[in-house]
Amino acid sequence: MINKLVIFGVGLIGGSLALALREANYCKTVVGCSRNIQNLDKAVELGVIDSYSLDPVEAVKGADMILLAVPMGAMASVLASIHGHLEPGAVVTDAGSAKGSVVLAAKSVFGTIPDYFVPAHPIAGREKSGVEAAIVDLYVDHKVIVTPLPETSAEAELKVTEMWQAAGAKVESMDVETHDQVLAATSHLPHVVAYSLVDTLSKSDASDAIFQYAAGGFRDFTRIASSDPTMWRDICLENRDAILTSLEELQENLQTLHEQISSSDSDGIMKTFTHAKSVRDAYMKNQS
Numbered sequence: 083m084i085n086k087l088v089i090f091g092v093g094l095i096g097g098s099l100a101l102a103l104r105e106a107n108y109c110k111t112v113v114g115c116s117r118n119i120q121n122l123d124k125a126v127e128l129g130v131i132d133s134y135s136l137d138p139v140e141a142v143k144g145a146d147m148i149l150l151a152v153p154m155g156a157m158a159s160v161l162a163s164i165h166g167h168l169e170p171g172a173v174v175t176d177a178g179s180a181k182g183s184v185v186l187a188a189k190s191v192f193g194t195i196p197d198y199f200v201p202a203h204p205i206a207g208r209e210k211s212g213v214e215a216a217i218v219d220l221y222v223d224h225k226v227i228v229t230p231l232p233e234t235s236a237e238a239e240l241k242v243t244e245m246w247q248a249a250g251a252k253v254e255s256m257d258v259e260t261h262d263q264v265l266a267a268t269s270h271l272p273h274v275v276a277y278s279l280v281d282t283l284s285k286s287d288a289s290d291a292i293f294q295y296a297a298g299g300f301r302d303f304t305r306i307a308s309s310d311p312t313m314w315r316d317i318c319l320e321n322r323d324a325i326l327t328s329l330e331e332l333q334e335n336l337q338t339l340h341e342q343i344s345s346s347d348s349d350g351i352m353k354t355f356t357h358a359k360s361v362r363d364a365y366m367k368n369q370s
């Protein structure tokens with residue numbers, strides 16, 4: 083159980099956790115904190131949070147759990163705003179899509195990694211953002227990856243694990259570097275490619291016709307290009323090296339496919355597509 087949960091950034095991710103924990107009666111009170119008063123008023127109106135404070139120091143008074151669900155680029159400034167003002171025993175966690183840069187931010191703000199800091203990442207989301215997009219069951223049966231550090235106390239990790247489990251998630255643990263490499267490949271690269279594809283097509287001379295006749299394939303492939311550009315700009319900057327590695331592997335693979343198509347290499351094309359189809363089919367089977 084949590085007595086007072088403070089959420090910095092009451093948007094899709096923070097708001098959905100608040101809704102789930104309130105429904106599960108897991109928190110006595112949920113307090114939002116940001117500078118955007120309209121958003122916080124909306125969050126109260128929608129029943130996502132009980133109350134809010136515009137002052138981080140005031141917000142964390144009496145809090146036993148603090149969640150940072152702000153864009154990656156704002157993590158360091160939020161940590162700095164609460165440094166030195168936390169209650170003894172309070173746990174700080176985040177929901178950022180990359181973990182290495184949050185750990186660096188914590189190190190630079192606190193000097194060392196505090197034992198109460200538990201980096202985490204819910205592997206669930208939507209292309210919509212803001213508190214209006216928050217939904218109570220966003221995390222049900224989805225994974226949350228915690229990336230505890232050698233400094234992280236077992237007690238703090240357990241509190242964060244139990245919080246996400248109360249929201250319906252399955253919690254797994256991973257080291258920071260592996261997390262950032264894996265997520266660069268499975269989440270960050272697809273977003274970069276989707277944005278780039280739509281951008282490319284929009285600049286084509288035939289873009290009017292392209293968008294007029296775009297159908298299911300285009301919609302399925304590009305849904306995530308409707309995601310928040312600020313969030314994804316930050317992720318690209320914060321997980322740069324791992325994303326570049328994945329992007330270069332894709333560029334090499336696309337170059338091979340380009341050669342196979344230009345040389346009418348029927349067997350080569352079939353081999354690439356058949357292999358990809360079997361891998362995706364197996365992945366989908368595993369999901370059900």
Ligand SMILES: NC(=O)c1ccc[n+]([C@@H]2O[C@H](COP(=O)([O-])OP(=O)(O)OC[C@H]3O[C@@H](n4cnc5c(N)ncnc54)[C@H](O)[C@@H]3O)[C@@H](O)[C@H]2O)c1
Pocket residue numbers: 090091092093094095096115116117118121151152153154156159160177178179180203204205206207208209210211212213310313317
């Ligand atoms: N959207 C997803 O699919 C998804 C999935 C997993 C993790 N994440 C991560 O979760 C975090 C939040 O993403 P989201 O989709 O909820 O975004 P969002 O835009 O819906 O919500 C972010 C909220 O943070 C607030 N905010 C911005 N700067 C702030 C600051 N300095 N102090 C306090 N509040 C501030 C904004 O007003 C907004 O309400 C990001 O770090 C993102 O990488 C997102």
Ligand SMILES: O=C(O)C(=O)C[C@]1(C(=O)O)C=C[C@@H](O)C=C1
Pocket residue numbers: 178179204205206207208209210268269270306309
């Ligand atoms: O489903 C979506 O729209 C998402 O983008 C969710 C998604 C992803 O699967 O890539 C996006 C970012 C995250 O940090 C975690 C999950």
